[in-house]
Structures are given as C-alpha cells and as structure tokens.
Amino acid sequence: MSENLTRAFKLAALLALAAFPFYGTDFYTEVVAKILILAIFAMSLDLLVGFTGLVSFGHAAYFGLAAYMAVLLSPPDFTPASLWTLMPLAMLAAGLAAFVIGLFVLRTKGIYFIMVTLAFAQMAYFIFHDTKLGGGSDGIYLDVRPTAAIGGYTPFDLYDTVHLYFFVLVLMVLVYLFLSRLLRSPFGRVLVGIRSNEHRMQSLGYATFWYKLAAFTIAGTLAGLAGFLYAVLFGFVTPEYLSWHKSGQVLLMVILGGMGNLAGAIAGAFVFVGLQETFTDLTKHWQLLMGGVIVLVVLFMPGGLAALPGRILNRLRKEGRNG
Amino acid sequence: MAEPVLEATGLTRHFGGLAANLDVHLSLETGVLHALLGPNGAGKSTCINMLSGDLPPTRGTIRYRGRDITRLTAHQRSRVGIGRSYQRTNIFAQFTALENCRLAAQSRNQRPWRIFTDALRFTDTLERARAALVEAGLGARENVIAGTLSHGEQRQLEIAMVLATDAQVLLLDEPLAGMGSDESAQMVDLLKRLKQSRAILLVEHDMDAVFAVADRITVMVNGVVLESGPPEQIRASREVQEAYLGENAEEEGAHV
Structure with missing residues (x-):
C-alpha cells in the first residue's frame, strides 16, 4: 500500500479515537481506554517478537509487576500519590526486572527462550499469588488514583473518565512514535538484523547479546507502563495480571495484528478485545470461538491484519485489470 | 619478508578423540593471498572457524599484529579487523x-x-x-x-x-562454490584486486582458481599441515600429489 494512503488511514483512525469519548458512553470509553493500554502492551511485545525475533512467553510479568508497584508504592492512607513519580517508578521497576531476567534468559535460544521466559514469569506470578506481599491470590486495591498535580496546578484529573482516556491515548501515540523512531535508528536496524541472522551480525562485529538485552529492557519498561495504566484504570491488581494467560493473550494480539508491525499490534489489541467482548456475550465457551478465529487467521491471513489492506488492494487491482 | 598480520601457531582442535586440527601453523601478510587446500575432512573449515572466532581452539595461539587474540569472540575479532565470508x-x-x-x-x-x-x-x-x-x-x-x-x-x-x-584480514570460505565459469573468472579478478591492500586466506576447492591467484598455498590432510609454500613448490611436491592424486589412484585401483 502506498505510504500516503497508509498515513491518511492512520490519521483517520487517530481522529476517530480522539472523537470517540464525545460520542460513546463512559462504559465504552473505559473499554476503549483498556484496549489502548493493551495496545501499548502489544507494541512492547512486538519489539521483541516481531522485530528482534525473541518470542517471549512471559511478557505479562513486567506488566503485572508495574501494576503491583502502582499499588504498593502509593501511600497507604488514602492520600493520592503523584502520577509524575509513581508512573516512572513503576516503569523503572518493570524495566529493572526485565534487565535482570534478560541477563539470564537471553543466554538461551528458540524453544528454550520461550520456556525460560515463561518460567520466570510463573515465578513472579507465584511470588504475588503465594505471599501476603500484594494481598495474595485475592489481589489488592488501588485505593485512590494518582494525582497529576504539579505544584499547585493540576492539568487533568484521572478520576474524569475522559481525561483518563486522553491521557492513555496520548501515551499510546507517544509509545508508537517512540518505537517507530527507535526502529529506524541504527539500534533498531541492528535488532531487525538479529531477527534475520544473528550469527552473521556477530561475525560483522555486533555484540548481539547487549543489543537484545537493551531491547528486552525497553520492552519490559513499556509493558510496565501498560501495567501501571491498567492498575489505574481498574483500581485493583491481582496475580492474574502476571499469569501465562495474560502473556498468551498479548502474544495473540501481536500475531493477530501481524508480527513486526506496530500499527498491526494496535489493531490486534482492538480485534482481540472486540472478539472477546462479542464472544462472551454469545456463550461462556468464548475461548473455543476465539481459538477458532486464531487458527483461521494463522492459516488464511499470513501477516495478520497488518497485511490485509495490501492484500485487498492487490486483489482489487487484479480484478480491475481482468475486468 | 613482511611482518605477518595474522599468525596462528600450534593451532589444535579436538572433537572428542578426533584431532580436527593438530599443531597448525599459518601466517597471513598484507598483499599476499594465502590459499588453504585439502580434501574434504582435512580440517580447513575447522581452521577458518578458529581464526574467525566461531570455534574456540583446544590449544594454540592466534596473534593479530603481535597481539594475542586467541580468547576473543567472533564479534570482537571482527572489530579488530578480521572479516570472514561463509561457504x-x-x-x-x-x-x-x-x-x-x-x-x-x-x-x-x-x-x-x-x-x-x-x-x-x-x-x-x-x-x-x-x-x-x-x-x-x-x-x-x-x-x-x-x-x-x-x-x-x-x-x-x-x-x-x-x-x-x-x-584488514579476509577469511574467505569457498567464495567460488557453485559458481559458473564466467562468475568464477570475475571472482578471481576481484580477489586479485582485493589482495593488493589486504591479507587474504582463501579456502577453496577449485584448483585452477587457486593456482591462478594464490601467492602461498598450505595443504592440509587429516588435520595436519602437509606442505606450505609458493605454488610451484606445491605443484612439484610429491607428498601433495600422493595425498590428492594418490587417493584417486588408489580408488581407481580398487575399482579395477
């Protein structure tokens, strides 16, 4: 698809998202805010899976850890924490965890990498599930949302659904722009080279381990941003945020959207939650239907949603020529 | 003689009980194309892998302009100035x-x-x-x-x-593999141009090409260096002929 058309399409989508809260109800505004948060989560994973070739099956660990940090680092006495310290701290915690875990897991490759990332995530899950640290298996409440006040000035109020929505939307766009930039930089080019042929990158003089560790840390930090926002939006955190279901779901969003495409990851988050909402209305066996959709996408839509517009355009062109 | 850019001494690699390379000595100089010859399984690939850092040697030393680089990884050696191409x-x-x-x-x-x-x-x-x-x-x-x-x-x-x-050092692993004669001739020209300012190790099966470009030839058999010297010396060497031609002669003899 031509670059201009793609850009126009993205801009239209962004405008629609910006207009949404003025037409939708608070309920749906929250649903879309949730999707936007998951889109950040999916883009962070796509940096690893789609661009660096690292299939992490434990990405929820960093999401969940930051969500817990949002609660545990808030003052216990119902006074709101400052957004401008709490959010960076939660992200820092997730990034630090990713850095330390990355030091170990990045020594493995392929199927072993998948298993070890899963194993570390499960360890993190059981730390919160089996200890009283974060309320055990019941989870823990975030009593008050953080405040955006800087000195005496409060630019927006996270208790206002529309304000919260726009805060999330702006962050999602920033993450998208940040990752797009990153991927065009010398650093990003190396990541894509590693996905294509890591051995050759080494023989060309790249210490690929450190590049992968940096990517793993950035991805963990951004997953942390998503986890923090998720905790703020829903006001409570449970160990399920770190579970392998969550890791699997975000992986499915990336696959649905088309690996190695940031806009695809966003689309994947929308389609995944959309299908989830539709199917849960239909039947309690919604996961069966979801599984079917995943199988169909993988079989008949290589490249996922991201590849769809190009395929449709090609088809139209062909028919135009034949007809 | 010019100072060697890359020098391997006593290079040895064991795979279990098998000595894939035993006490190999090799030196590369700028402006010199050094070819490494030998029948399949002679240990040429093992040797080039040790020089490029893809495979750690069991024993021996590799020096780049006098500096010991034996323990450097592949990417560190590339940074030093050693580049390799693959078979x-x-x-x-x-x-x-x-x-x-x-x-x-x-x-x-x-x-x-x-x-x-x-x-x-x-x-x-x-x-x-x-x-x-x-x-x-x-x-x-x-x-x-x-x-x-x-x-x-x-x-x-x-x-x-x-x-x-x-x-500054090119380790080229069979750059002519699978090439047609025109392409081969072009590549030989390229190699001649490249060697003027660099040190080259060429692992190659194509005898004609090797004798067309090489300034020095080292012949390996069963993991050891059989003979090393200028092309005329290799061409005249009895041992080399036996190792290469003798094998074929024996095989032919066995068929009779």
Whole structure:
C-alpha cells in the first residue's frame, strides 16, 4: 500500500479515537481506554517478537509487576500519590526486572527462550499469588488514583473518565512514535538484523547479546507502563495480571495484528478485545470461538491484519485489470 | 619478508578423540593471498572457524599484529579487523544489497545511543557501504533484495559485506562454490584486486582458481599441515600429489 494512503488511514483512525469519548458512553470509553493500554502492551511485545525475533512467553510479568508497584508504592492512607513519580517508578521497576531476567534468559535460544521466559514469569506470578506481599491470590486495591498535580496546578484529573482516556491515548501515540523512531535508528536496524541472522551480525562485529538485552529492557519498561495504566484504570491488581494467560493473550494480539508491525499490534489489541467482548456475550465457551478465529487467521491471513489492506488492494487491482 | 598480520601457531582442535586440527601453523601478510587446500575432512573449515572466532581452539595461539587474540569472540575479532565470508551464503536475504552492506559498515561506528536519528542519515556509514558494493562489483544492484540476487551476486555480496567492515584480514570460505565459469573468472579478478591492500586466506576447492591467484598455498590432510609454500613448490611436491592424486589412484585401483 502506498505510504500516503497508509498515513491518511492512520490519521483517520487517530481522529476517530480522539472523537470517540464525545460520542460513546463512559462504559465504552473505559473499554476503549483498556484496549489502548493493551495496545501499548502489544507494541512492547512486538519489539521483541516481531522485530528482534525473541518470542517471549512471559511478557505479562513486567506488566503485572508495574501494576503491583502502582499499588504498593502509593501511600497507604488514602492520600493520592503523584502520577509524575509513581508512573516512572513503576516503569523503572518493570524495566529493572526485565534487565535482570534478560541477563539470564537471553543466554538461551528458540524453544528454550520461550520456556525460560515463561518460567520466570510463573515465578513472579507465584511470588504475588503465594505471599501476603500484594494481598495474595485475592489481589489488592488501588485505593485512590494518582494525582497529576504539579505544584499547585493540576492539568487533568484521572478520576474524569475522559481525561483518563486522553491521557492513555496520548501515551499510546507517544509509545508508537517512540518505537517507530527507535526502529529506524541504527539500534533498531541492528535488532531487525538479529531477527534475520544473528550469527552473521556477530561475525560483522555486533555484540548481539547487549543489543537484545537493551531491547528486552525497553520492552519490559513499556509493558510496565501498560501495567501501571491498567492498575489505574481498574483500581485493583491481582496475580492474574502476571499469569501465562495474560502473556498468551498479548502474544495473540501481536500475531493477530501481524508480527513486526506496530500499527498491526494496535489493531490486534482492538480485534482481540472486540472478539472477546462479542464472544462472551454469545456463550461462556468464548475461548473455543476465539481459538477458532486464531487458527483461521494463522492459516488464511499470513501477516495478520497488518497485511490485509495490501492484500485487498492487490486483489482489487487484479480484478480491475481482468475486468 | 613482511611482518605477518595474522599468525596462528600450534593451532589444535579436538572433537572428542578426533584431532580436527593438530599443531597448525599459518601466517597471513598484507598483499599476499594465502590459499588453504585439502580434501574434504582435512580440517580447513575447522581452521577458518578458529581464526574467525566461531570455534574456540583446544590449544594454540592466534596473534593479530603481535597481539594475542586467541580468547576473543567472533564479534570482537571482527572489530579488530578480521572479516570472514561463509561457504554457505550467509546474508540478510530480506534486506536490500545496500542494507546488507550498511549494517556491515555500521558495525564500525555503531552509535546505539542515537535512537532518535534515522540510520540513513549517517552518511559516513552509507558511503562506506556503497564503496564496498562498488568494489565487489555490485554498484548497480544496491536496491535489489539480497535474496533475489543471482547465486554469483550473492557470493559477491558476501564479500562486499566483509569489505564494508574495513577488514584488514579476509577469511574467505569457498567464495567460488557453485559458481559458473564466467562468475568464477570475475571472482578471481576481484580477489586479485582485493589482495593488493589486504591479507587474504582463501579456502577453496577449485584448483585452477587457486593456482591462478594464490601467492602461498598450505595443504592440509587429516588435520595436519602437509606442505606450505609458493605454488610451484606445491605443484612439484610429491607428498601433495600422493595425498590428492594418490587417493584417486588408489580408488581407481580398487575399482579395477
């Protein structure tokens, strides 16, 4: 698809998202805010899976850890924490965890990498599930949302659904722009080279381990941003945020959207939650239907949603020529 | 004689009980194309893998301009100035020929912190990549996806990538493998040009090509160096003839 058309399409989508809260109800505004948060989560994973070739099956660990940090680092006495310290701290915690875990897991490759990332995530899950640290298996409440006040000035109020929505939307766009930039930089080019042929990158003089560790840390930090926002939006955190279901779901969003495409990851988050909402209305066996959709996408839509517009355009062109 | 750029002494590699390389001595000098010959299983690949850092030696020392580099990893050796090409084409098939070389050139000045600058804005890297493509004879093919280049062009690209890293020592593993006669002749010309300013180790099966370009030849058999010297000496060597031709003669004898 031509670059201009793609850009126009993205801009239209962004405008629609910006207009949404003025037409939708608070309920749906929250649903879309949730999707936007998951889109950040999916883009962070796509940096690893789609661009660096690292299939992490434990990405929820960093999401969940930051969500817990949002609660545990808030003052216990119902006074709101400052957004401008709490959010960076939660992200820092997730990034630090990713850095330390990355030091170990990045020594493995392929199927072993998948298993070890899963194993570390499960360890993190059981730390919160089996200890009283974060309320055990019941989870823990975030009593008050953080405040955006800087000195005496409060630019927006996270208790206002529309304000919260726009805060999330702006962050999602920033993450998208940040990752797009990153991927065009010398650093990003190396990541894509590693996905294509890591051995050759080494023989060309790249210490690929450190590049992968940096990517793993950035991805963990951004997953942390998503986890923090998720905790703020829903006001409570449970160990399920770190579970392998969550890791699997975000992986499915990336696959649905088309690996190695940031806009695809966003689309994947929308389609995944959309299908989830539709199917849960239909039947309690919604996961069966979801599984079917995943199988169909993988079989008949290589490249996922991201590849769809190009395929449709090609088809139209062909028919135009034949007809 | 010139000072060796790369020098291996007593290079030995055991795989279990098998000595794939035993006490190999090899030295490379700028302006000299040194060919490594030997029948299949002689240990040529093991030797080149140890020199490039893909395989750690069991014993022995490798020096680059006098500095011990035996313990350096593959990427560290590339940074020092040793570049290698692979027997089986080892390129980034989905990228353009230019991006293949650009990545190679970028490795000399990686700038990992410049995460907000488009990699294509660093013109020093781009120029180096283009120069390498031109030197390898691919100047007109920079925007072609590497995987769609012809086999011979892919072999040229393989070498262009090594050139883009500004390597002073080229370890070339069978660059002529699978090439037609025209392509081979071109590659031989390229090798002649390249050796003027670099030290080259050439592992090759094609005898005619080897004798056409090599200044020194080392013949390996069963992991040990059988003979090393100028081409005339190798051509005249009885032991080499026995190792190469004798084997065939015996086989032919067995068939009779």
